Amino acid sequence: MKNLTQSATAGDRMHAAQDVSSSKKLRLLAGTSAGNFVEWFDFAVYGYSASTIAKLFFPGSDPTSGLLATLAIFGVTFLFRPAGGIFFGKLGDRIGRRNTLAIIILMMGACTTLIGVLPTYANAGMLAPLLLAVLRLGQGFSGGGEASGSSTFLSEHAPSARRGFWTGISNSSQTLPFVVAAILMTIIEASMSKDAYMSWGWRIPFLLSAPLSLVGLYLRTKLDDTPAFVDLARSGRIVEAPVKAVLTHYRRQILLLAGVASLNALAFYTMSSYMTTYLKQVIGLSPTISLVSNALALLLYSALIPFFGSLGDRYGRKRILFTGAIGLVLSPVPGYLLAAQGGMLNAILGQFLITVFLTLTASVVAVVQCELFPTEVRYTGAALGYNLGYMLFGGTAPFVAQYLVVLTHAPLAPAFYMSTIAILALVPIAMLPETAGMRMSRANQSFTSH
Numbered sequence: 001m002k003n004l005t006q007s008a009t010a011g012d013r014m015h016a017a018q019d020v021s022s023s024k025k026l027r028l029l030a031g032t033s034a035g036n037f038v039e040w041f042d043f044a045v046y047g048y049s050a051s052t053i054a055k056l057f058f059p060g061s062d063p064t065s066g067l068l069a070t071l072a073i074f075g076v077t078f079l080f081r082p083a084g085g086i087f088f089g090k091l092g093d094r095i096g097r098r099n100t101l102a103i104i105i106l107m108m109g110a111c112t113t114l115i116g117v118l119p120t121y122a123n124a125g126m127l128a129p130l131l132l133a134v135l136r137l138g139q140g141f142s143g144g145g146e147a148s149g150s151s152t153f154l155s156e157h158a159p160s161a162r163r164g165f166w167t168g169i170s171n172s173s174q175t176l177p178f179v180v181a182a183i184l185m186t187i188i189e190a191s192m193s194k195d196a197y198m199s200w201g202w203r204i205p206f207l208l209s210a211p212l213s214l215v216g217l218y219l220r221t222k223l224d225d226t227p228a229f230v231d232l233a234r235s236g237r238i239v240e241a242p243v244k245a246v247l248t249h250y251r252r253q254i255l256l257l258a259g260v261a262s263l264n265a266l267a268f269y270t271m272s273s274y275m276t277t278y279l280k281q282v283i284g285l286s287p288t289i290s291l292v293s294n295a296l297a298l299l300l301y302s303a304l305i306p307f308f309g310s311l312g313d314r315y316g317r318k319r320i321l322f323t324g325a326i327g328l329v330l331s332p333v334p335g336y337l338l339a340a341q342g343g344m345l346n347a348i349l350g351q352f353l354i355t356v357f358l359t360l361t362a363s364v365v366a367v368v369q370c371e372l373f374p375t376e377v378r379y380t381g382a383a384l385g386y387n388l389g390y391m392l393f394g395g396t397a398p399f400v401a402q403y404l405v406v407l408t409h410a411p412l413a414p415a416f417y418m419s420t421i422a423i424l425a426l427v428p429i430a431m432l433p434e435t436a437g438m439r440m441s442r443a444n445q446s447f448t449s450h
Contacts (some may be wrong), residue, residue, distance in 0.1 A: 029158050031219040032150050033070070035105050038209070038216035041177035042112035042139060042211060045205040047273030047398070048178075048185050048291070051280065052202045056128045064406060067281065071274075071399040073133050077140030078387075078395020082100040084144025085383030086243055087092070092145070092379035093242040096233070097153040098225045100379070102217055104149065109213025111138035116206030129288060147174065148369055148383035155370040156226035156378075161313055161437055168309025172302040178272045179302065182295035186288060213435035228375045241381040246373070253372040254385040259428030260321065261389030264365045266397045266421050267328055267358040268342075270414065271351065271429045272298060274398035277337065282411050289344050297351035299358050308363035316436045317364045317371075323430045324364070327357025328422035332415035340411060354418075371435040393421060429437045435444040 046053070050070045059076045060068035092100040104419035115135050121128045158166035184205055192201050224230075232238055239245050246254065249423045271294070279290035331353050339350030365386075405414035 007265075012170050015448030017034075028154065028223060030156055031170055031223045032101075032170055034152050034219045035101060036146070036170060036173040037107050037177050037180075038212045039105055039177075040144070040174045040205075041212060042179055042209050043143060044178040044181035044272070045185070045209075046115070046136065046139075047269075048181055048276060049202060049205070050273075050277055050385070050398070052198065052205075053132070056198065056202070059121050060369070067277070068399065068402060068406070069129070069278075071402055073129070074135050074396075075135040075395040075399045076133060078391045080137045080140035081387040081391050082384060083142035083147060084141035084388035086144075086380070087141070088145025088149060089380030089383035090242050092149055092152065093377055094238055094240075095120060096225045096229055097149060097156070097379065098220060098223050100145060101149050101153065102220045104145045105213055105216045105220060107142040108139055109209050109216075110148070110435065111135045111142070112206055113213075114211035116203040116209070135200035142266055144387045145383055147366075149379060150174075152370050152379050152382055153226060155367055156228040158373070162310075163371070164309035164317070164363065164367045164436070165306055166309075166310040168306035168363050171309070171362055171366040172305045173307070175272070175298050175302045178294045178298045182276070182291045182298070183199045186291045186295075189287065193329070223231040232375055234390030237376060239376045242377045243384075246377045246384060250377065250381050253381060255448050256431055257369055257372055257382070257426045258392070259425060260361075260368065260432065261365055261386045262393040263325060263328060263422055263425035264358070264361045265390040265392075267354070268362060268417060269394045269397040270401055270418060271301075271355060271358060274401050274414070275351060277398065277402065278405075278414065282405055283342070285304050285338050285342065285347060289347055293339075293344055293347035293351060296348055297325055297355045300352055301355050301362070304356065304359045305363045305366075308360050309367065312364045312367065313344075313436055316434050318429065318434055320360050320364045321368075321432070322426070324357045324360030325422050325425050325429055327360065328354070329419050331357050332418040332422075333412060336412055336415040368432065368435065371438070389399055 001225070051067065052274050054066035054070040058069045086101050088104060112135075115132065118131055118135070119128050124131075150170050154166045155163045186205055189197050201335050275297075276287075276290040276294045278295070279285040280287055285293075308320060335350045335353040337350070338353065339347045341350075369382040369386045370378060372385070401414035401417065404417060405411060407413075
């Protein structure tokens with residue numbers, strides 16, 4: 001493994017010496033963020049459409065069972081994220097970060113657009129939910145390469161002292177789609193009758209994915225690949241089997257990353273894809289209050305995450321992670337209790353309380369996943385470890401949260417679940433090295449497994 005870490009140093013030195021112009025910085029951040037926006041807009045639309053999809057694709061079930069089935073399909077999607085991470089990670093480490101990200105956005109856009117033209121159960125019977133599940137698996141497969149790929153792309157372009165800030169902007173652009181999707185769907189639903197929305201209105205956000213994907217593809221193809229990868233390719237040091245190299249030499253990093261990412265995955269998908277369902281189905285708030293309050297909480301997340309990323313650059317990754325994790329131990333119960341009091345203001349404040357601490361963890365996980373691996377296997381290693389955590393706790397978050405409410409008849413069950421996972425996450429956080437400000441080759445060199 002010594003050769004891998006030493007060879008990465010040359011690319012990092014070249015990168016450190018580069019003077020990135022302001023215009024190029026803007027192009028990199030704008031292009032990457034636009035692609036992220038399109039990719040996760042597609043994910044967000046399904047999460048916010050859960051109640052509608054349950055009625056259209058599982059009409060024979062009682063409302064609770066139909067909703068659980070819809071959330072189960074949401075969770076099954078995440079089973080394919082590690083597979084997508086392996087596939088696209090290997091591709092990104094061999095043909096480049098930019099080209100791989102372009103392929104990913106096309107795949108996600110195609111799957112989401114096809115969901116918008118699917119027949120419902122009334123038209124196709126059991127074939128309808130089956131096709132829905134297949135397309136969701138395609139979304140999960142492409143999503144497995146997006147988050148780690150965009151973070152890798154920006155972290156390799158960013159100055160060492162600003163990696164947290166740059167990847168924070170990338171992470172922010174992955175959350176804004178949830179805000180836009182919530183607002184868009186609120187407007188669409190309010191502008192037509194319930195029958196019209198159930199008949200065809202629900203398809204509009206899915207169909208918007210087609211033009212958005214083409215725009216995102218255009219912007220991504222205009223970007224330059226990272227200096228680190230270009231140097232890697234020119235010097236002939238591309239690893240032919242990056243998956244094997246990662247599993248042989250970086251098992252510890254994968255497990256630590258999966259453990260840290262698990263908390264972020266659970267908290268994020270609880271807040272972004274389940275909370276509106278919880279507020280409507282469990283608390284009994286109106287769809288408008290549920291969607292708008294959640295959109296505001298996610299808007300706060302998007303605004304804070306680059307700021308917290310820069311704090312990680314300045315004060316260290318572990319301090320920010322510990323603060324966020326401890327906050328997620330303590331804040332879920334009062335946050336849920338506050339939201340359950342009813343009304344827009346309580347719903348906003350309850351979600352804000354949890355979201356602030358979620359943002360602390362998310363701002364650091366985005367960059368840590370890249371700093372644990374050398375250039376040759378960075379995309380593969382980051383995607384594998386990150387997506388293992390998201391498979392186990394991200395995709396299952398909405399289903400488990402709703403199931404716990406049904407099983408225990410306790411509205412606070414999801415809050416206790418989040419606090420428990422936050423306690424467990426303190427162990428891998430404690431085992432992480434401090435990598436802020438270091439060249440990525442040196443950062444991962446400090447605890448390479450053999």
